[in-house]
Amino acid sequence: MNVQLYIWQRATAVVMVPLVLGHIVVIFYATRAGMSAADILSRTRGSIVWAAFYGIFVAAVAIHAAIGIRNVLHEWLPLGERRAGRFALVFGLLLAALGARAVAAVVLP
Amino acid sequence: MPDTSAQLSVSLWRGAREGRYQTYMVPRRESQTVLDVVTFVQRNIDPTLSYRFACRVGVCGSCAMTVNGKPRWTCRTHVAKVATRGRLQIAPLQNLPVIKDLTTDMAPFFAKWQQARGVFAPSQTRHDAMARIRPDSPARSAVDAAIECINCGVCYAGCDTVRWNSDYLGPAALTRAWTLVNDERDGANVARLQAVAASGGCHACHSHQSCQELCPQALNPTAAIAGLKRRATAAYLKGEIKT
Numbered sequence: 001m002n003v004q005l006y007i008w009q010r011a012t013a014v015v016m017v018p019l020v021l022g023h024i025v026v027i028f029y030a031t032r033a034g035m036s037a038a039d040i041l042s043r044t045r046g047s048i049v050w051a052a053f054y055g056i057f058v059a060a061v062a063i064h065a066a067i068g069i070r071n072v073l074h075e076w077l078p079l080g081e082r083r084a085g086r087f088a089l090v091f092g093l094l095l096a097a098l099g100a101r102a103v104a105a106v107v108l109p
Numbered sequence: 110m111p112d113t114s115a116q117l118s119v120s121l122w123r124g125a126r127e128g129r130y131q132t133y134m135v136p137r138r139e140s141q142t143v144l145d146v147v148t149f150v151q152r153n154i155d156p157t158l159s160y161r162f163a164c165r166v167g168v169c170g171s172c173a174m175t176v177n178g179k180p181r182w183t184c185r186t187h188v189a190k191v192a193t194r195g196r197l198q199i200a201p202l203q204n205l206p207v208i209k210d211l212t213t214d215m216a217p218f219f220a221k222w223q224q225a226r227g228v229f230a231p232s233q234t235r236h237d238a239m240a241r242i243r244p245d246s247p248a249r250s251a252v253d254a255a256i257e258c259i260n261c262g263v264c265y266a267g268c269d270t271v272r273w274n275s276d277y278l279g280p281a282a283l284t285r286a287w288t289l290v291n292d293e294r295d296g297a298n299v300a301r302l303q304a305v306a307a308s309g310g311c312h313a314c315h316s317h318q319s320c321q322e323l324c325p326q327a328l329n330p331t332a333a334i335a336g337l338k339r340r341a342t343a344a345y346l347k348g349e350i351k352t
Contacts, residue, residue: 001313003306003345004352006338075273081308 005067012064019057044106051107058099066092117192119146121158122200125207130198137195143183144172146197147211160211167325170261174211175200180266182325202266218262221278226304227285232296240294248291255288255333257326264320264330276309280320280330283311287333290340303350306341314338 001009030040044050070088074081115137120130133150144162151158162172167185174183177191177198191197205213222228233240242249264280265271271279278286286305289295305311311334320330344350 002308002310002352003312003341003350006312007342007345075270081276 001071009064009067012060015056015060016064019053019060022053023057041106046109047107051103054103058096058103062092062096062099065095115195117146117188118196119150120198121147121150121211123210125209141188143176143181143186143188143191143197143199146188147183147199159209168259170259173202173261173263173266175202175266180263180323182261182263185325202262204266204268204271205262215262218265218279218281221282222285224304225278225282225286226297226301227282227289229289229292230295230297232294242293248293251291251336252288255284255328258284258328259326261325263323263325267319267323269317269319270313270315274309274313277313278305278310280334283337284328284330284333287337290337299349302341302344305337306345306350311337311341
């Protein structure tokens with residue numbers, strides 16, 4: 001890990017803290033209010049706010065987790081740093097794609 | 110006071126990377142150190158035993174070994190403190206190549222000091238006036254807290270990150286770099302921060318704090334490394350260093 005990756009990992013962690021808390025609040029609200037899937041989708045579809053909230057969340061998670069996975073692979077497996085970086089990049093892109101697909105499913109009209 | 114008629118069962122690593130433990134019986138003595146035990150074996154039982162020491166009083170940092178699983182300075186480690194049930198197992202330091210028996214090759218350890226730019230780079234000449242450093246300045250206080258390293262390699266041998274990542278500079282080299290970063294007379298701090306901010310530098314530290322727990326000089330390399338992380342991060346964000 002160099003200083004650039006360190007800053008990206010810490011910065012994305014800072015971004016995720018309020019988003020995780022917001023996500024938990026949303027879960028509690030939706031379940032305690034007894035909302036159906038249709039109720040939820042009626043609020044999220046077409047909403048720029050929810051698209052931004054979960055879009056930023058997915059981007060932060062993909063970057064943060066990929067850097068962490070890169071470290072784990074480099075330190076725990078006999079992979080060079082470059083190969084660990086390539087695996088982590090693929091992992092991060094996969095997370096980003098899956099997350100973007102999930103966000104699109106709830107916010108696109 | 111120990112029973113001086115008692116015997117210690119001492120298992121010493123014999124060989125190099127491949128080898129085995131060999132057990133010796135050593136008389137128990139009052140105020141006996143682990144180094145005394147190793148020396149007794151070499152002088153009275155097996156003169157082919159290889160180990161390293163110099164000052165015997167905790168100054169030179171030569172005699173560190175793995176004692177019952179933990180790296181320690183053997184000259185200042187009393188047998189009474191570590192010999193549970195009258196047994197000692199002594200091995201060479203971990204994370205370093207073994208030359209023979211209890212002797213490790215310290216070259217990689219000191220090479221990383223060089224890599225971390227752990228050498229003072231004067232910014233003035235002998236013709237300039239003497240630098241005036243206030244003893245109570247924050248920078249000098251940071252140096253004071255980290256300067257007493259004796260290069261024994263205990264922190265390096267006990268560091269998980271060194272074990273996992275052979276490129277990691279290690280606590281001792283980074284602590285040395287931290288003392289120089291805080292030395293107002295030094296003129297190579299940009300290059301030094303660049304060196305410690307690279308892959309395998311200070312940002313690779315997981316802050317497990319084994320170095321702090323094991324350091325025989327009671328230094329806190331984790332705090333020094335945290336200081337380097339802050340300084341290197343600030344330098345990177347200001348564009349003073351690059352990756």
